[in-house]
Amino acid sequence: MVLVKREDPALLDFESKLKRKYGEEWMLKQVFDDIDKRDNKQKELSKEIYNDVKAILKQYMDMTEDNYHIVTLWIIGTYIYEEFSTFPLLFVNATKQSGKTRLLKLIEALAWNGRIQANLSEAVLFRMKKKHTLLIDEFEQVKERNTLREIINASYKKGAIVERMTKVRKDNKETYEPESFDLYSPLAMANIWGMDEVVE
Numbered sequence: 799m800v801l802v803k804r805e806d807p808a809l810l811d812f813e814s815k816l817k818r819k820y821g822e823e824w825m826l827k828q829v830f831d832d833i834d835k836r837d838n839k840q841k842e843l844s845k846e847i848y849n850d851v852k853a854i855l856k857q858y859m860d861m862t863e864d865n866y867h868i869v870t871l872w873i874i875g876t877y878i879y880e881e882f883s884t885f886p887l888l889f890v891n892a893t894k895q896s897g898k899t900r901l902l903k904l905i906e907a908l909a910w911n912g913r914i915q916a917n918l919s920e921a922v923l924f925r926m927k928k929k930h931t932l933l934i935d936e937f938e939q940v941k942e943r944n945t946l947r948e949i950i951n952a953s954y955k956k957g958a959i960v961e962r963m964t965k966v967r968k969d970n971k972e973t974y975e976p977e978s979f980d981l982y983s984p985l986a987m988a989n990i991w992g993m994d995e996v997v998e
Contacts, residue, residue, distance in 0.1 A: 888986035953981040
């Protein structure tokens with residue numbers, strides 16, 4: 799069941815405020831570029847964005863105040879993560895029926911180009927990660943797969959590259975060539991049992 803949609807009034811109100819200020823093609827990066835100019839009006843707008851995102855989380859989730867703060871800042875950070883040399887992984891750990899998937903759906907709706915994946919493979923991770931804020935639900939499967947673990951452990955750092963051989967066709971013949979994948983982009987994960995055996 800989809801619990802949060804783009805058409806939700808709270809999300810539409812949040813987006814409309816930014817559209818009024820920045821036009822139809824707004825991005826949060828524009829907002830933060832303006833904040834860097836030390837304009838007091840823009841600083842107030844950044845507080846308004848923070849408060850709006852946090853209010854949406856509070857409307858749908860029951861968490862501690864610290865967790866509202868952390869998730870709000872992480873969501874906003876997905877729009878400007880390229881400005882940093884590292885960007886933290888977000889991990890959601892809770893029991894069954896506690897709202898982990900609901901939170902990931904909220905993040906998918908609010909973060910930069912969010913995309914939820916439940917069944918993760920190496921090929922999906924390589925080809926999707928740089929283009930999305932990737933959200934992995936039911937993350938238990940990963941601790942049994944060493945290659946995925948290695949990729950995830952490296953992906954929070956700018957410049958993290960992996961290479962894989964890719965089948966190509968040249969001169970009517972099939973051959974293999976190396977293809978590079980940039981892994982640095984926002985990543986959030988949710989599971990029941992914890993991350994001690996997955997993330998180092």
